[in-house]
Amino acid sequence: MALSHIRTVLWTLVAVAALGATGLYVYTTMTRPAQAVALGQGDYELVTATGEAFNRDSLKGSPSMLFFGFTHCPDVCPTSLAEMTVWYEALGDKADDLNAFFVSVDPERDTAEIIGDYVSWTGHVTGVTGSPDEIAKAAKSWGVYYAKVPLEGGDYTMDHTASVFLVNAEGEFEGTIAYRENSDTALAKLRRLLEG
Incomplete structure (x- = not known):
């Protein structure tokens, strides 16, 4: 095959790829809400x-951490609460105005009393619950995934988003801290949040 023919084929492929990318961009731009x-x-x-x-409106006035979980959680939720507690200790007085909320995705079991007991050891985190419909609205508002997963014997657990949402003092989303994120990285994000 001649070199000029190979060049022609390659340039044709480049042109097709460019047209495809342009078409995809136009389509996604036009179909976006x-x-x-x-x-x-x-x-x-x-x-x-x-x-x-x-x-x-409860998230306005002070910067906040917001986490969705449940009290029967075997690992992710207790780990995340422990990490939040460590962050508060590391930030010291700078964290005086930082709020933290633990919102249940399992309102069937997590009454206000139960969730209050569950977070009480942290000294910083406020437990939040509600009706299944209102929990669904809150989860949708924050783009949180959660689902009931049946277990043998008739019990169940919950799958859920494991990120901590960072919210500024105006009640606006500022970012997330991933589950088990490096502590130095998490603290840097929190310092930026607190600095406004």
């Missing part, structure tokens, strides 16, 4: 372990 709701800006009405109302 006109106004997507910002993460965390949906409406929901939950309740804290102490009986106070909890909604998106």
Whole structure:
């Protein structure tokens, strides 16, 4: 095969790829919703372990950490709560204005009293629960996945998003801390959040 023929074939492939990429860009731009709701800006009405109302306005006024989990969680939730406690200790006085909320994705079992007991050892985290419908609204607002998973013997566990959401003092989403993220990286994110 002649070198000029190979060049022609290669340039044709480049042109086809470019057209395909352009078409994909145009398609995704045109099919994108006109106004997507910002993460965390949906409406929901939950309740804290102490009986106070909890909604998106509850995240305004101070920066916050927000985590969705459940009290029967075998590993992810206790680990995340322990990490939050370590972060508070590492930040010291700088974390005085930092709020933390643990929102249940298992309202069938996690009453206000149970979730309050579950987070009480942390000294910093507020437990939040609510009706199944309102929990679903809150999870949807934050883009949180959760699902009931049956276990042998009739019990169940919950699959759920394991990230900690970072929320600024205006109640707006600022980022996440991944499950088991490097502690130095997590603390750097929290310092940026606290600095506003």
